[in-house]
Amino acid sequence: MTQTQYIVTCNEQIASGIWSMRLRGNTAAITAPGQFVNLQLPGLFLRRPISVCDWSEDEMRIVYKVVGEGTRYMSRIEVGVSMNVLTGLGNGYDIRPCGDSPLLIGGGVGVPPLLGLAKRLRMSGKAPQVLLGFNSDKDVILADEFTRLGCTVQVATMDGSCGIRGLVTDAIPDHYSYYYACGPLPMLRALLAQMTQDGQLSLEARMGCGFGVCMGCTIQTQYGPQRVCKEGPVFRNTELTTDI
Amino acid sequence: MENRLETSLSGIRLNNPVIPASGTFGFGREMTAWYDIDCLGAISIKGTTPEPRYGNPQPRIAECGNYGMLNAVGLQNPGVKVVVDNEIPQLSQVFHQPIIANISGFSIDDYVFAARQMDQTDGVAIIEVNISCPNVHNGGMAFGTQPQAAAQVTQAVKAVTHKPIYIKLSPNVTDITQIARACQDAGADGLCLINTILGMRIDIARRQPVLANRYGGYSGPGIFPVAVRMVNQVARSCQLPIIGCGGVSRAEDVIEMMMAGATAVEIGAQNLVNPLACKQIIEDLPKVMDRLHIHNIKDIIACVNE
Known part of the structure; x- marks a missing residue:
């Protein structure tokens, strides 16, 4: 986990209401597919957690759907804008x-x-x-x-x-x-x-922090309460109940 | 060497007045990934009840534009035994400053039980008694909205403990000074205020409350003026030391809160959006003090009341 600045290098619509954004910056904190980043957006208090679609050494790609104020703002961000991002959050998939x-x-x-x-x-x-x-x-x-x-x-x-x-x-x-x-x-x-x-x-959840301290996104699992942002967002099927 | 940021709560020395607020910093350990937490004045750890609690159903977080957020977590915690046996000892290994144990309950007996456990736990310097959680039913805030009930909890906890007892007050009252004085008269060593303000958001597309719990506690920059006002009101009507809390997001806010009457200051929601907030505020404080010609931070406590 780290806080870092990324520069938007591409932000384009790829389907109905769906956008693809590429950001240039240090991706060293991303260690597994399925991890997420938490984006700071001007005019909004909480950050927006978005899963990492793919990444290379110095570039990250996110693909997001415009569903509310935050993602609507994101769809209007222009190339060259610098963004404050918490990166390498969550566990990701174990291959x-x-x-x-x-x-x-x-x-x-x-x-x-x-x-x-x-x-x-x-x-x-x-x-x-x-x-x-x-x-x-x-x-x-x-x-x-x-x-x-x-x-x-x-x-x-x-x-x-x-x-x-x-x-x-x-x-x-x-x-x-x-x-x-x-x-x-x-x-x-x-x-x-x-x-x-x-x-x-x-799993997806409404998050406060995205790094495990507010308990906002906790779900019940077979092994007790687990934070989607910290123990997750990826869970083994054996950990989950069908009433998630 | 002289430490310009030093302050003290009931004889307990703090290297600086900056304390992460309960519920926004986990049990501290999680935050070591971001910075060396030993720079903090103290830590108020996640609110603890006698039994483990999952808390409220999802969703339990809602945004309030630029002004802050609502939470209806509902005191999720692993129970006092796990906190005392695991969390506090683990925190003590990486954190060598005072630990403030925040406790909550649904009956006087709950508070007494949790307070006794914390009183006997090495590393706990101060017990913060939360009588102001707006997110649980039949308890929490119920004790913080009536002077008599607040006094009963205070008295019962004081009777079984030796460590300083700070009562965390609710802003969801007509006159906070009445509650504050009741706690003072019942033997409290200090006060912490304010907890979150009861709020609500509605998803206007779905025509439904955003939070599953319907209502939640409002925190963030939007509540700062309310917190400063209440800290000042209490400082003017009580003699107890105050931990000021509510919407503090930068070094200037810490100074303002102390000028209103706080001896130390808790940072809450800001930790969630900027994990480095407390560290940055501590680093900024001397610069802001220089600009304002403040030599020692202690000198400004309640200065607006002079």
Whole structure:
């Protein structure tokens, strides 16, 4: 964890209401895919926690949906603006237990952190299957980037306008060694009830601090109260209950 | 060498008046990732109850624009036994300044139980009795809104402890000086004020309260003027030392709070948005003091009342 300044190098819309921002700066504190950053925005007291989509030595990419005041402000930030960021927050995904054929399951704006994960799985010689769910074709993000990494990609949309019609949970393949998920709570609950192999799920929460001191984002788990920002945001399926 | 920032609470020397407020600094240990916490005047650790508590349902944080935030955490803590056996000893290994143990409860017996445990724990210098948590039902703030109940808690805790007892007061009252005087008359060694102000935010798109608990405690820069006013009112009507708290976000605010009547100052919500806040405020204080021709920070305590 560290506080640092980043310079915005790109901020562009990539789908309906979804934006991709690239920031240049020191990324040394980011150690695992699925970690997040907490952005300070002028005129807003609390920082905005956003998952890291991907990163290199001196650049970080975040992909976010405009849902409120903070993200609306973010969508208007211009190239060259300097941002105060708490970086390298949370635990992130552990790629060690992935097995031979890991399955990545993303829903909507939960998809971005899986891209950084897919890249690291590819770097360790794995061929991830990727299952992405969206409402409609206008909401689809990053699918082609997973393909370019060499992943097998299946898209599901609620209205059938892209890929298969239905939910990601309707399209779980028969064979996979382990799964990694990020998406809306109903999707995560369905996965906890349905999946036959173990996996890791990334949660979202309203946060105060983002680094474990305010207890604002705590959830109940099989092992007692856990902070989404500190012990999470990624939890093992065995830690979570279906009433998350 | 003379320390211009030195202050003291009930005979306990603090290297400087800056104290992270309970609930915004965990049990201290978590913050060592950001800086060497030994630079702090003291630490007020996360509010502790006799039994472990999860707190309120999610969501329990809401924003208030530029002015601050609401929280309805609801006293999540692992219970006094874990705090006494694990958290305080671990903090003591990395922090060699006074530890302020913040306790809370739902009955007089709860307060007595937690206070007794803290009184017997090495490393605890001061016990801060929270009778002002707005986020729990049937307890917490109920003791802080009636002079008689505040006096009862104070008296009961004083009867079983030897360490200085500071009562943390609620701003959600008609006349805070009545509560403050009741605590003073019941034997309190000091006061800490203010806790959060009860507030509410509504998600206007969903037409629902933002917080699952409906209401929550408002903290942050927006409450600073209210806190300064209440600290000053209490300083003018009581003789007890005061830890000023509420919306302090920079060195100038520390000075202002002390001029109003505080002997030391707690920093709360600011820690959450700037983890380095307390360290930076301590570093800035001498510069601001130079600018204002303040030699020793102790000299300005309650100066507006002279």
